[in-house]
Amino acid sequence: MNELTTLERRAMAAISTPAGRMLIVAADQRNGMKAVMTDAPDGPDSVTADQLAAAKADLVRHLGNHAPAILLDPEVALPRIVDDGTLARGTALVVGMDASGFETVDGLRYTRYVEGVTARSVRQLGGDVAKMLFYLRPDRQGAGSRVGDEIRSLVKACEEEGLLLIVEVLTYRLDGESEEEYRALFPQLVADAARICVECGAKVLKLPYPGSAQGSAMVTAAASGVPWAVLSAGVDHDTFIRQVQIAVANGASGAMAGRSLWKDSLAVAPEVRRQLLTSRALPRLRELQAVVDGAPARGAVTDQGAPTIDGVVTRGSTGP
Structure with a gap:
């Protein structure tokens, strides 16, 4: 297990519930958030930067401030949401370092940093914690690969800054790989991705739901004591509640x-x-906290009929 420093332990406590479970509202999306804000013919391009910033401010004010922590981006939301006092004093700030999209090299995906964003600038933006997204195909890339080097480098930079880093990992379909082939590999890919990240020094992981109780147990074993949080990947609330409980x-x-x-x-x-x-999203957050802390979810939550990796999850991207 990669041990947390004293500063990292304080940051971990700040993003966790009183029961010690991580709970973060993710609002760092840019194109993804624009896409759900409009049904205009020109789609996300019809949403202006000011409109997106106003929506993010509302998310913080009416939802994020009721969670232990909120994840925001340094392109639209920050630093204004800190500087204007929208972010509550008791809500920890997680700063997303990844830019929208990815580049492809020899069929493999690589994310980029938001221009100018470093471990030091996360601190300067008021961040308590940093988050960076990495794409990984562990059947093609190992700890000694380019992405492994990138993870190690950022882990070291954040450690030197006294900054807790959440390593988010997404797997994805390769060119020529069928959805059925990818679905069969998916649980093992997530577990192997977790193992590689831990080998590269990651201390906290953000991962897709691996499809089942067995898949979740595989990920936990692969993480070797490093805590991991499951991401929602755009599924509906009821589905995510069942996934989280499993x-x-x-x-x-x-x-x-x-x-x-x-x-x-x-x-x-x-x-x-x-x-x-206030009336719809906030009650969902409260239900999610209860389930994260161990309360039963509504309805059955066994593997029989439980959500799998179909739909949004199999596309392998949460998309900033």
């Missing part, structure tokens, strides 16, 4: 939820958005 029961240490909480509260006028964030 994952937590099999070793996951929490959840990071974005669109499952707020996606159906944004495609409305601002005044309606604020009301829906």
